[in-house]
Amino acid sequence: MKFHRSLLKLALIPALTVSSLSAHESEDHGKLRHWEIASAEPDRIFLTLYGDPATTRAVTWRTAGKKETLAVAEIAKSMGGPGFINDTSRIEAVSESLVLNEARKNDQGEVHYHSVIFEDLEPETLYCYRVGDGEEHWSEWIQFRTASPQPKPFQFVYFGDAQNEVLSHWSRTIRMAYQTAPNADFALHAGDMINQAHIDQEWAEWFKAGGFLHSQWSGVPVAGNHEYGPKKDKKKDPKTLSQLWRPQFTLPVVEELPENLHETVYTIEYQGMQMIVLNSNERPRKQTAYLKEQLEKPGFRWRVVTFHHSMFSPRRGESDSSLEMEAEWKPLFEKHNVDLVLQGHDHTYTRGQLPVREEAGYVKGTFQTMYVTTVSGPKQYAIDKEHEAVYNKKGVETIRNGEQTQFFQVIDVEDNELTYKAYTSTGELYDAALITKDFKTGEKKITQQIPDVPAKTFENTPGTKNSHGVKPKKKEEPKK
Numbered sequence: 001m002k003f004h005r006s007l008l009k010l011a012l013i014p015a016l017t018v019s020s021l022s023a024h025e026s027e028d029h030g031k032l033r034h035w036e037i038a039s040a041e042p043d044r045i046f047l048t049l050y051g052d053p054a055t056t057r058a059v060t061w062r063t064a065g066k067k068e069t070l071a072v073a074e075i076a077k078s079m080g081g082p083g084f085i086n087d088t089s090r091i092e093a094v095s096e097s098l099v100l101n102e103a104r105k106n107d108q109g110e111v112h113y114h115s116v117i118f119e120d121l122e123p124e125t126l127y128c129y130r131v132g133d134g135e136e137h138w139s140e141w142i143q144f145r146t147a148s149p150q151p152k153p154f155q156f157v158y159f160g161d162a163q164n165e166v167l168s169h170w171s172r173t174i175r176m177a178y179q180t181a182p183n184a185d186f187a188l189h190a191g192d193m194i195n196q197a198h199i200d201q202e203w204a205e206w207f208k209a210g211g212f213l214h215s216q217w218s219g220v221p222v223a224g225n226h227e228y229g230p231k232k233d234k235k236k237d238p239k240t241l242s243q244l245w246r247p248q249f250t251l252p253v254v255e256e257l258p259e260n261l262h263e264t265v266y267t268i269e270y271q272g273m274q275m276i277v278l279n280s281n282e283r284p285r286k287q288t289a290y291l292k293e294q295l296e297k298p299g300f301r302w303r304v305v306t307f308h309h310s311m312f313s314p315r316r317g318e319s320d321s322s323l324e325m326e327a328e329w330k331p332l333f334e335k336h337n338v339d340l341v342l343q344g345h346d347h348t349y350t351r352g353q354l355p356v357r358e359e360a361g362y363v364k365g366t367f368q369t370m371y372v373t374t375v376s377g378p379k380q381y382a383i384d385k386e387h388e389a390v391y392n393k394k395g396v397e398t399i400r401n402g403e404q405t406q407f408f409q410v411i412d413v414e415d416n417e418l419t420y421k422a423y424t425s426t427g428e429l430y431d432a433a434l435i436t437k438d439f440k441t442g443e444k445k446i447t448q449q450i451p452d453v454p455a456k457t458f459e460n461t462p463g464t465k466n467s468h469g470v471k472p473k474k475k476e477e478p479k480k
Protein backbone atom coordinates (compact mmCIF):
# COMPACT_ATOMS: atom_id res chain seq x y z
CA MET A 1 0.00 0.00 0.00
CA LYS A 2 1.31 3.37 -0.97
CA PHE A 3 1.07 5.02 2.42
CA HIS A 4 2.10 2.05 4.47
CA ARG A 5 5.05 3.89 5.93
CA SER A 6 3.01 6.93 6.83
CA LEU A 7 0.48 4.84 8.69
CA LEU A 8 3.25 3.09 10.54
CA LYS A 9 4.63 6.45 11.56
CA LEU A 10 1.32 7.51 13.07
CA ALA A 11 1.15 4.30 15.03
CA LEU A 12 4.58 4.92 16.46
CA ILE A 13 3.93 8.32 17.97
CA PRO A 14 2.46 7.41 21.38
CA ALA A 15 5.13 4.86 22.20
CA LEU A 16 7.97 7.22 21.47
CA THR A 17 6.82 10.30 23.27
CA VAL A 18 6.54 9.13 26.89
CA SER A 19 7.96 11.61 29.42
CA SER A 20 10.65 13.18 27.38
CA LEU A 21 11.78 16.75 27.08
CA SER A 22 11.58 18.25 23.66
CA ALA A 23 14.65 19.92 22.24
CA HIS A 24 12.86 23.22 22.65
CA GLU A 25 12.04 22.62 26.32
CA SER A 26 15.38 21.17 27.33
CA GLU A 27 17.55 23.83 28.93
CA ASP A 28 21.02 22.34 28.78
CA HIS A 29 22.25 21.24 25.40
CA GLY A 30 25.80 20.65 26.52
CA LYS A 31 28.19 21.10 23.69
CA LEU A 32 25.63 21.28 20.91
CA ARG A 33 26.20 23.99 18.35
CA HIS A 34 23.19 26.29 18.00
CA TRP A 35 22.37 25.11 14.46
CA GLU A 36 22.11 21.49 15.62
CA ILE A 37 19.26 22.26 17.97
CA ALA A 38 15.76 21.66 16.66
CA SER A 39 13.21 24.44 17.16
CA ALA A 40 9.80 25.48 15.91
CA GLU A 41 11.51 26.56 12.68
CA PRO A 42 11.67 23.73 10.13
CA ASP A 43 15.16 22.47 9.41
CA ARG A 44 16.87 19.46 7.73
CA ILE A 45 14.49 19.69 4.77
CA PHE A 46 15.14 16.82 2.39
CA LEU A 47 13.40 16.26 -0.92
CA THR A 48 13.28 12.72 -2.32
CA LEU A 49 12.19 10.95 -5.46
CA TYR A 50 9.17 8.90 -4.47
CA GLY A 51 7.05 7.13 -7.05
CA ASP A 52 6.68 8.63 -10.50
CA PRO A 53 9.12 11.59 -10.68
CA ALA A 54 6.91 13.27 -13.30
CA THR A 55 4.02 13.66 -10.84
CA THR A 56 5.31 12.97 -7.32
CA ARG A 57 7.92 14.08 -4.78
CA ALA A 58 8.31 13.58 -1.04
CA VAL A 59 9.68 16.03 1.49
CA THR A 60 10.77 15.49 5.07
CA TRP A 61 11.72 18.05 7.73
CA ARG A 62 12.36 18.40 11.43
CA THR A 63 11.04 20.56 14.28
CA ALA A 64 10.87 20.53 18.05
CA GLY A 65 8.19 21.75 20.41
CA LYS A 66 4.67 20.61 21.16
CA LYS A 67 3.96 17.47 19.23
CA GLU A 68 0.38 18.56 18.62
CA THR A 69 1.59 21.51 16.55
CA LEU A 70 0.33 21.31 13.00
CA ALA A 71 2.90 20.45 10.33
CA VAL A 72 2.04 21.23 6.73
CA ALA A 73 3.57 21.75 3.33
CA GLU A 74 2.30 24.18 0.75
CA ILE A 75 2.94 23.87 -2.94
CA ALA A 76 2.23 25.97 -6.01
CA LYS A 77 3.28 26.21 -9.61
CA SER A 78 6.17 28.59 -9.62
CA MET A 79 6.27 31.86 -11.52
CA GLY A 80 8.71 34.71 -11.94
CA GLY A 81 6.85 37.04 -9.62
CA PRO A 82 5.63 36.48 -6.08
CA GLY A 83 2.03 35.91 -7.13
CA PHE A 84 2.39 32.14 -7.11
CA ILE A 85 1.30 32.28 -3.48
CA ASN A 86 -2.26 33.07 -4.59
CA ASP A 87 -2.81 29.52 -5.79
CA THR A 88 -1.28 27.10 -3.32
CA SER A 89 -2.34 23.70 -2.08
CA ARG A 90 -1.79 22.72 1.52
CA ILE A 91 -1.05 19.15 2.59
CA GLU A 92 -0.96 18.03 6.19
CA ALA A 93 2.16 16.09 7.16
CA VAL A 94 2.45 12.70 8.75
CA SER A 95 4.60 13.19 11.84
CA GLU A 96 6.63 11.01 14.13
CA SER A 97 8.58 11.81 17.25
CA LEU A 98 12.04 10.62 18.05
CA VAL A 99 13.81 10.74 21.40
CA LEU A 100 17.40 11.30 20.43
CA ASN A 101 18.71 10.56 23.92
CA GLU A 102 17.93 6.89 23.43
CA ALA A 103 21.25 6.68 21.60
CA ARG A 104 24.56 7.57 23.19
CA LYS A 105 26.09 11.04 22.83
CA ASN A 106 22.73 12.67 22.04
CA ASP A 107 21.23 15.12 24.51
CA GLN A 108 18.58 16.94 22.55
CA GLY A 109 15.49 15.19 23.85
CA GLU A 110 12.53 14.80 21.60
CA VAL A 111 12.37 16.05 18.04
CA HIS A 112 9.64 15.65 15.43
CA TYR A 113 10.01 14.57 11.83
CA HIS A 114 7.31 15.39 9.30
CA SER A 115 6.77 14.09 5.82
CA VAL A 116 4.52 15.07 2.96
CA ILE A 117 4.09 13.38 -0.39
CA PHE A 118 3.24 15.75 -3.20
CA GLU A 119 1.06 13.88 -5.68
CA ASP A 120 -0.73 14.61 -8.95
CA LEU A 121 1.82 17.20 -10.00
CA GLU A 122 2.10 18.20 -13.63
CA PRO A 123 5.09 16.84 -15.53
CA GLU A 124 7.96 19.11 -16.55
CA THR A 125 6.72 21.90 -14.33
CA LEU A 126 8.61 24.11 -11.92
CA TYR A 127 7.01 24.01 -8.48
CA CYS A 128 7.54 26.03 -5.33
CA TYR A 129 7.00 24.50 -1.92
CA ARG A 130 7.47 25.43 1.72
CA VAL A 131 7.06 23.56 4.98
CA GLY A 132 6.07 24.76 8.42
CA ASP A 133 3.39 24.95 11.09
CA GLY A 134 0.82 26.68 8.90
CA GLU A 135 1.07 29.92 10.86
CA GLU A 136 4.27 31.75 11.71
CA HIS A 137 7.09 29.22 11.36
CA TRP A 138 7.85 28.50 7.73
CA SER A 139 10.76 27.52 5.57
CA GLU A 140 11.58 29.64 2.55
CA TRP A 141 9.88 28.75 -0.75
CA ILE A 142 11.95 26.09 -2.49
CA GLN A 143 11.79 25.27 -6.21
CA PHE A 144 12.04 21.94 -8.00
CA ARG A 145 11.06 20.74 -11.44
CA THR A 146 9.05 17.58 -12.10
CA ALA A 147 10.42 15.09 -14.61
CA SER A 148 9.11 14.22 -18.04
CA PRO A 149 7.14 10.96 -18.36
CA GLN A 150 9.10 10.31 -21.56
CA PRO A 151 12.81 9.68 -22.07
CA LYS A 152 14.43 13.10 -22.17
CA PRO A 153 17.92 14.46 -21.45
CA PHE A 154 18.75 14.82 -17.76
CA GLN A 155 21.67 15.03 -15.41
CA PHE A 156 22.47 13.74 -11.95
CA VAL A 157 25.32 14.06 -9.48
CA TYR A 158 26.86 11.18 -7.56
CA PHE A 159 28.82 11.29 -4.32
CA GLY A 160 30.91 8.60 -2.61
CA ASP A 161 31.47 8.64 1.14
CA ALA A 162 31.34 12.05 2.86
CA GLN A 163 31.66 10.42 6.30
CA ASN A 164 34.34 12.40 8.19
CA GLU A 165 34.85 16.09 8.92
CA VAL A 166 31.65 16.48 6.96
CA LEU A 167 31.03 20.15 7.67
CA SER A 168 34.60 21.37 7.37
CA HIS A 169 35.68 19.26 4.38
CA TRP A 170 32.67 17.81 2.54
CA SER A 171 30.80 21.10 2.26
CA ARG A 172 33.14 22.36 -0.46
CA THR A 173 32.66 19.16 -2.47
CA ILE A 174 28.86 19.35 -2.57
CA ARG A 175 28.95 23.09 -3.16
CA MET A 176 31.39 22.73 -6.05
CA ALA A 177 29.11 20.01 -7.42
CA TYR A 178 26.32 22.57 -7.34
CA GLN A 179 28.47 25.14 -9.13
CA THR A 180 29.27 22.51 -11.76
CA ALA A 181 25.81 21.00 -12.19
CA PRO A 182 23.28 23.44 -10.72
CA ASN A 183 20.39 21.98 -12.69
CA ALA A 184 21.03 18.35 -11.78
CA ASP A 185 17.75 16.49 -11.52
CA PHE A 186 18.84 14.50 -8.50
CA ALA A 187 21.78 13.71 -6.24
CA LEU A 188 22.88 10.18 -5.46
CA HIS A 189 24.59 9.70 -2.09
CA ALA A 190 26.19 6.25 -2.24
CA GLY A 191 26.39 5.64 1.51
CA ASP A 192 28.52 6.58 4.54
CA MET A 193 27.24 10.11 4.59
CA ILE A 194 28.31 10.21 8.25
CA ASN A 195 30.63 8.21 10.49
CA GLN A 196 28.48 7.17 13.47
CA ALA A 197 25.02 6.06 12.47
CA HIS A 198 22.94 7.21 15.43
CA ILE A 199 24.78 10.40 16.34
CA ASP A 200 22.59 13.36 15.53
CA GLN A 201 25.49 15.81 15.61
CA GLU A 202 27.01 14.12 12.58
CA TRP A 203 23.79 14.28 10.59
CA ALA A 204 23.57 17.93 11.65
CA GLU A 205 26.88 18.51 9.85
CA TRP A 206 25.72 16.66 6.73
CA PHE A 207 22.58 18.77 6.53
CA LYS A 208 24.45 22.02 7.18
CA ALA A 209 27.15 21.20 4.63
CA GLY A 210 24.55 20.58 1.92
CA GLY A 211 22.26 23.38 3.11
CA PHE A 212 19.48 24.23 0.70
CA LEU A 213 20.74 21.72 -1.89
CA HIS A 214 19.19 18.90 0.14
CA SER A 215 15.78 20.51 -0.27
CA GLN A 216 16.19 21.62 -3.89
CA TRP A 217 17.94 18.69 -5.60
CA SER A 218 15.95 15.52 -5.12
CA GLY A 219 18.06 13.09 -3.09
CA VAL A 220 18.69 9.38 -3.55
CA PRO A 221 20.33 8.11 -0.35
CA VAL A 222 22.01 4.69 -0.21
CA ALA A 223 22.72 2.99 3.13
CA GLY A 224 26.41 2.41 3.87
CA ASN A 225 28.02 0.47 6.69
CA HIS A 226 28.39 3.69 8.72
CA GLU A 227 24.63 4.18 8.54
CA TYR A 228 24.54 1.09 10.77
CA GLY A 229 25.86 0.98 14.32
CA PRO A 230 25.19 0.09 17.94
CA LYS A 231 22.77 2.49 19.55
CA LYS A 232 24.21 2.59 23.05
CA ASP A 233 27.19 0.42 23.75
CA LYS A 234 29.77 -0.10 21.08
CA LYS A 235 30.54 -3.73 21.86
CA LYS A 236 27.33 -5.25 23.17
CA ASP A 237 24.62 -3.68 21.05
CA PRO A 238 23.74 -5.12 17.68
CA LYS A 239 24.28 -2.83 14.74
CA THR A 240 21.06 -1.30 13.53
CA LEU A 241 20.16 1.16 10.82
CA SER A 242 20.53 4.74 12.03
CA GLN A 243 17.64 5.83 14.21
CA LEU A 244 17.46 8.89 11.95
CA TRP A 245 17.34 7.14 8.55
CA ARG A 246 13.66 6.37 8.26
CA PRO A 247 12.43 9.50 10.06
CA GLN A 248 14.56 11.88 7.97
CA PHE A 249 14.30 10.31 4.50
CA THR A 250 10.92 9.52 2.96
CA LEU A 251 11.74 6.74 0.52
CA PRO A 252 9.76 4.11 -1.39
CA VAL A 253 8.83 1.01 0.60
CA VAL A 254 9.03 -2.24 -1.36
CA GLU A 255 6.46 -4.36 0.45
CA GLU A 256 7.67 -7.67 -0.94
CA LEU A 257 11.07 -7.23 0.73
CA PRO A 258 11.74 -8.05 4.38
CA GLU A 259 11.13 -5.10 6.70
CA ASN A 260 14.82 -4.60 7.46
CA LEU A 261 15.35 -3.66 3.80
CA HIS A 262 12.51 -1.17 3.64
CA GLU A 263 13.60 2.31 2.53
CA THR A 264 17.10 1.04 1.76
CA VAL A 265 16.24 -1.05 -1.31
CA TYR A 266 14.15 0.67 -3.96
CA THR A 267 14.07 1.70 -7.59
CA ILE A 268 13.98 5.07 -9.28
CA GLU A 269 12.64 5.35 -12.82
CA TYR A 270 13.72 8.62 -14.36
CA GLN A 271 13.12 9.70 -17.96
CA GLY A 272 14.05 6.39 -19.53
CA MET A 273 16.63 5.34 -16.94
CA GLN A 274 16.16 2.75 -14.24
CA MET A 275 18.25 3.17 -11.09
CA ILE A 276 18.14 0.28 -8.63
CA VAL A 277 19.32 1.01 -5.08
CA LEU A 278 20.54 -2.04 -3.14
CA ASN A 279 21.71 -2.48 0.45
CA SER A 280 25.15 -4.09 0.54
CA ASN A 281 25.10 -4.21 4.35
CA GLU A 282 22.50 -6.94 4.26
CA ARG A 283 22.84 -10.31 2.57
CA PRO A 284 23.01 -9.82 -1.20
CA ARG A 285 21.21 -13.12 -1.70
CA LYS A 286 18.06 -11.70 -0.05
CA GLN A 287 17.92 -8.93 -2.65
CA THR A 288 18.64 -11.00 -5.76
CA ALA A 289 15.00 -11.83 -6.53
CA TYR A 290 14.09 -8.14 -6.31
CA LEU A 291 17.03 -7.14 -8.50
CA LYS A 292 16.07 -9.76 -11.06
CA GLU A 293 12.43 -8.68 -11.07
CA GLN A 294 13.43 -5.05 -11.59
CA LEU A 295 15.92 -5.79 -14.33
CA GLU A 296 13.33 -7.89 -16.15
CA LYS A 297 11.04 -4.86 -16.43
CA PRO A 298 11.18 -3.79 -20.05
CA GLY A 299 11.25 -0.34 -21.53
CA PHE A 300 14.33 1.30 -20.06
CA ARG A 301 17.02 2.80 -22.23
CA TRP A 302 19.61 2.87 -19.47
CA ARG A 303 20.10 0.80 -16.35
CA VAL A 304 22.11 1.85 -13.30
CA VAL A 305 22.63 -0.11 -10.08
CA THR A 306 24.00 1.48 -6.93
CA PHE A 307 25.08 0.11 -3.53
CA HIS A 308 27.69 1.08 -0.99
CA HIS A 309 30.39 -1.63 -0.86
CA SER A 310 32.46 -2.02 -4.00
CA MET A 311 31.98 -5.30 -5.80
CA PHE A 312 35.69 -5.16 -6.64
CA SER A 313 37.18 -3.36 -3.68
CA PRO A 314 40.32 -1.53 -4.76
CA ARG A 315 41.55 -0.50 -1.36
CA ARG A 316 44.49 -1.71 0.58
CA GLY A 317 43.46 -3.51 3.76
CA GLU A 318 39.96 -4.40 2.54
CA SER A 319 39.08 -7.94 1.54
CA ASP A 320 39.68 -8.26 -2.17
CA SER A 321 36.14 -8.66 -3.39
CA SER A 322 32.61 -9.15 -2.21
CA LEU A 323 32.19 -12.68 -3.43
CA GLU A 324 28.52 -13.06 -2.55
CA MET A 325 27.65 -9.85 -4.40
CA GLU A 326 29.74 -10.96 -7.32
CA ALA A 327 28.06 -14.38 -7.42
CA GLU A 328 24.52 -13.11 -6.87
CA TRP A 329 24.35 -9.79 -8.71
CA LYS A 330 27.03 -9.66 -11.41
CA PRO A 331 25.44 -12.38 -13.61
CA LEU A 332 22.23 -10.32 -13.60
CA PHE A 333 24.12 -7.15 -14.50
CA GLU A 334 25.60 -9.07 -17.43
CA LYS A 335 22.35 -10.68 -18.52
CA HIS A 336 20.44 -7.41 -18.46
CA ASN A 337 23.20 -5.24 -19.86
CA VAL A 338 23.54 -2.89 -16.87
CA ASP A 339 25.38 0.27 -17.90
CA LEU A 340 26.72 1.70 -14.65
CA VAL A 341 27.46 0.30 -11.20
CA LEU A 342 27.99 3.19 -8.76
CA GLN A 343 29.62 2.46 -5.40
CA GLY A 344 31.57 3.96 -2.50
CA HIS A 345 33.11 2.64 0.72
CA ASP A 346 36.78 2.39 -0.24
CA HIS A 347 37.82 6.04 0.15
CA THR A 348 39.64 6.11 -3.12
CA TYR A 349 38.76 6.50 -6.81
CA THR A 350 38.64 3.73 -9.38
CA ARG A 351 36.81 3.50 -12.67
CA GLY A 352 36.88 0.09 -14.30
CA GLN A 353 34.79 -1.80 -16.80
CA LEU A 354 33.75 -5.28 -17.80
CA PRO A 355 33.37 -6.45 -21.40
CA VAL A 356 30.40 -8.32 -22.86
CA ARG A 357 30.31 -11.90 -21.64
CA GLU A 358 29.54 -14.79 -23.93
CA GLU A 359 29.59 -18.51 -23.22
CA ALA A 360 33.29 -18.74 -23.92
CA GLY A 361 34.00 -15.82 -21.58
CA TYR A 362 34.54 -12.09 -21.93
CA VAL A 363 34.81 -10.76 -25.45
CA LYS A 364 37.97 -8.73 -25.84
CA GLY A 365 37.61 -5.17 -27.02
CA THR A 366 33.92 -4.88 -26.06
CA PHE A 367 32.31 -2.84 -23.31
CA GLN A 368 29.30 -3.64 -21.19
CA THR A 369 29.37 -2.23 -17.64
CA MET A 370 31.24 0.63 -15.99
CA TYR A 371 32.13 0.12 -12.31
CA VAL A 372 32.96 3.20 -10.26
CA THR A 373 34.21 3.48 -6.69
CA THR A 374 34.57 7.03 -5.44
CA VAL A 375 34.91 9.22 -2.35
CA SER A 376 33.69 12.74 -1.62
CA GLY A 377 34.99 13.24 1.93
CA PRO A 378 38.51 13.75 3.27
CA LYS A 379 39.25 10.22 4.54
CA GLN A 380 41.52 8.54 2.02
CA TYR A 381 42.87 5.03 1.51
CA ALA A 382 45.41 3.72 -0.96
CA ILE A 383 44.71 1.53 -3.94
CA ASP A 384 46.00 -2.01 -3.68
CA LYS A 385 47.72 -2.99 -6.90
CA GLU A 386 47.55 -6.68 -5.94
CA HIS A 387 43.76 -6.48 -5.77
CA GLU A 388 43.74 -4.76 -9.13
CA ALA A 389 45.74 -7.64 -10.59
CA VAL A 390 43.21 -10.15 -9.20
CA TYR A 391 40.32 -8.24 -10.77
CA ASN A 392 42.15 -7.88 -14.06
CA LYS A 393 42.34 -11.66 -14.16
CA LYS A 394 38.56 -11.74 -13.68
CA GLY A 395 38.16 -9.54 -16.73
CA VAL A 396 37.89 -6.13 -15.06
CA GLU A 397 39.82 -3.49 -16.97
CA THR A 398 41.04 -0.64 -14.78
CA ILE A 399 40.78 2.63 -16.66
CA ARG A 400 41.49 5.42 -14.17
CA ASN A 401 42.59 5.58 -10.55
CA GLY A 402 42.87 8.47 -8.12
CA GLU A 403 44.09 8.72 -4.55
CA GLN A 404 44.18 11.38 -1.85
CA THR A 405 41.46 13.45 -3.52
CA GLN A 406 37.81 14.34 -2.92
CA PHE A 407 35.57 13.78 -5.92
CA PHE A 408 32.06 14.27 -7.19
CA GLN A 409 30.64 12.89 -10.43
CA VAL A 410 28.23 14.37 -12.94
CA ILE A 411 26.35 12.03 -15.29
CA ASP A 412 24.48 13.31 -18.32
CA VAL A 413 21.99 11.19 -20.20
CA GLU A 414 20.91 12.35 -23.63
CA ASP A 415 19.25 9.94 -26.06
CA ASN A 416 21.71 7.16 -26.80
CA GLU A 417 24.66 8.91 -25.12
CA LEU A 418 25.66 8.79 -21.49
CA THR A 419 28.47 11.10 -20.45
CA TYR A 420 30.30 10.34 -17.24
CA LYS A 421 32.55 12.95 -15.62
CA ALA A 422 34.46 12.91 -12.35
CA TYR A 423 35.62 16.21 -10.87
CA THR A 424 37.79 16.97 -7.88
CA SER A 425 36.38 19.23 -5.18
CA THR A 426 38.22 22.16 -6.80
CA GLY A 427 36.04 21.65 -9.89
CA GLU A 428 38.89 20.21 -11.96
CA LEU A 429 37.82 17.58 -14.48
CA TYR A 430 39.71 14.41 -13.56
CA ASP A 431 38.08 11.61 -15.51
CA ALA A 432 35.52 11.31 -18.29
CA ALA A 433 34.01 8.76 -20.66
CA LEU A 434 31.24 8.70 -23.21
CA ILE A 435 29.05 5.62 -23.63
CA THR A 436 27.00 5.32 -26.80
CA LYS A 437 24.33 2.65 -27.00
CA ASP A 438 22.35 1.06 -29.78
CA PHE A 439 18.94 0.69 -28.17
CA LYS A 440 17.90 -2.01 -30.63
CA THR A 441 20.81 -4.36 -30.09
CA GLY A 442 21.95 -3.13 -26.67
CA GLU A 443 25.47 -2.88 -28.06
CA LYS A 444 27.61 -0.19 -26.46
CA LYS A 445 30.81 1.63 -27.19
CA ILE A 446 32.85 3.53 -24.68
CA THR A 447 35.12 6.41 -25.61
CA GLN A 448 37.60 7.33 -22.91
CA GLN A 449 37.88 11.08 -22.52
CA ILE A 450 40.38 11.32 -19.69
CA PRO A 451 41.74 14.87 -19.48
CA ASP A 452 45.42 15.58 -19.43
CA VAL A 453 45.63 15.53 -15.64
CA PRO A 454 48.24 13.26 -14.06
CA ALA A 455 46.88 10.50 -11.82
CA LYS A 456 46.68 11.66 -8.23
CA THR A 457 48.51 9.37 -5.84
CA PHE A 458 49.63 9.24 -2.25
CA GLU A 459 53.11 10.00 -3.50
CA ASN A 460 52.27 13.21 -5.37
CA THR A 461 49.36 14.58 -3.32
CA PRO A 462 49.52 15.70 0.33
CA GLY A 463 46.93 14.47 2.82
CA THR A 464 45.79 14.89 6.41
CA LYS A 465 45.46 12.77 9.53
CA ASN A 466 42.57 11.07 7.77
CA SER A 467 44.84 9.71 5.03
CA HIS A 468 45.53 6.07 5.63
CA GLY A 469 47.30 5.01 2.50
CA VAL A 470 50.91 5.06 3.49
CA LYS A 471 52.65 4.92 6.77
CA PRO A 472 54.28 8.24 7.68
CA LYS A 473 57.97 8.22 7.10
CA LYS A 474 60.03 7.94 10.22
CA LYS A 475 61.99 11.05 10.96
CA GLU A 476 65.60 10.47 10.16
CA GLU A 477 67.88 10.51 13.12
CA PRO A 478 70.23 13.48 12.92
CA LYS A 479 73.67 12.31 11.90
CA LYS A 480 76.22 12.50 14.61
Ligand SMILES: [Fe+2]
Binds near residue numbers: 161226346
Ligand atom coordinates in the same frame (compact mmCIF):
# COMPACT_ATOMS: atom_id res chain seq x y z
FE1 LIG B 1 31.76 2.26 3.99
